[in-house]
Amino acid sequence: MTLLSKRLQAVYQMVDKDTRVADIGSDHAYLPVELIEEKICQFAIAGEVAPGPISRSKADVDKFGLSKQIDVRLGDGLAVIKPEDQIDTVVIAGMGGILIQNILTRATVDQLSNVKTLILQPNIGEPLVRHWLVENNFEIVDEDIVEEEHHVYEIIKANKVEQAKPLNSAQFLMGPVLMTKKTPTFIAKWQHKLNSYQKAVENMSHAKKIDQAKIDLMNQDIKYIEEIL
Structure with missing residues (x-):
């Protein structure tokens, strides 16, 4: 995992094998490149909202010769996903909790139609993200917490279910899985x-x-x- 920071390594570890991934706000497409190179996923979209990051991501994907398996697309949030892509895993990492919540709230039924797993890494505002997940029937199945360059990051993995279990106030605040793991970080x-x-x-x-x-x-x-x- 030479390309990935400690934070993105923690995100990478949560992606299930044989999935089709959309990485929203991909930043050089480092995560999709690693997932394809290591044969974790079969196809990935690297979504960017601005032309600058798009050209950087495309250059990196081309450098690794992965343009057939990684599609770099310009679009706002989950608008880069089409139903025929059959994306089952969405990653949104490195944004504030309010922005992640907004991106998910704006997503259409089509964009989320095949999505079974969300892997979210808010820089701040983690309780907002957990509230959205529970309210939209995504069950939190795993969480991790890492420190990198004097900042602590939480990573939340959730799967789509019929009815998400409610969380109490402490779980929204501190994370239901993190509370049980109680790592030194x-x-x-x-x-x-x-x-x-x-x-x-x-x-x-x-x-x-x-x-x-x-x-x-x-x-x-x-x-x-x-x-x-």
Whole structure:
């Protein structure tokens, strides 16, 4: 996996074998190239929303001689997917949670018709992504957390089901699978967040105008974190 950063390696590990993948916001098409080279997937779309990234991705795909198996397409979000592509796995990595949520919400029935698996890596706003998944009947089946260059990234894998199991507030916040794995990276992240939240509550309590509702919400998060840690 020479092309992939630690973050993208974690995404790569979640892709099932013999799938057809659309990588939305592909960034040099590194992930599709690796998936095809290692014979994990049979066909991939590298989707880009701007002409600059498109030309870079096309150059990389051509360099590896993979233009027959990787189609680099210009389009907004899942608009690059056509029903005849039979895409069953969609990857959206390296964006904010709000943007990922918007991309998925704007997707049409046709674009999602064959999709069985979503692999999402929000840079921030992970609870928003988990809410969308549950509300749209995607069951979270795996999660990972990695630190790279002083930033912690969470990767969420979800499969389409008839009825997704509900999550509680702590699971939306911290991740249902991550809470059970409790890796050192997970513990370090939430210990840091816990300290930040406690300081914020302390500061808010001494403010001239006290926002009790905000303090109560933060105290609730503190309680969840303390229980899990």
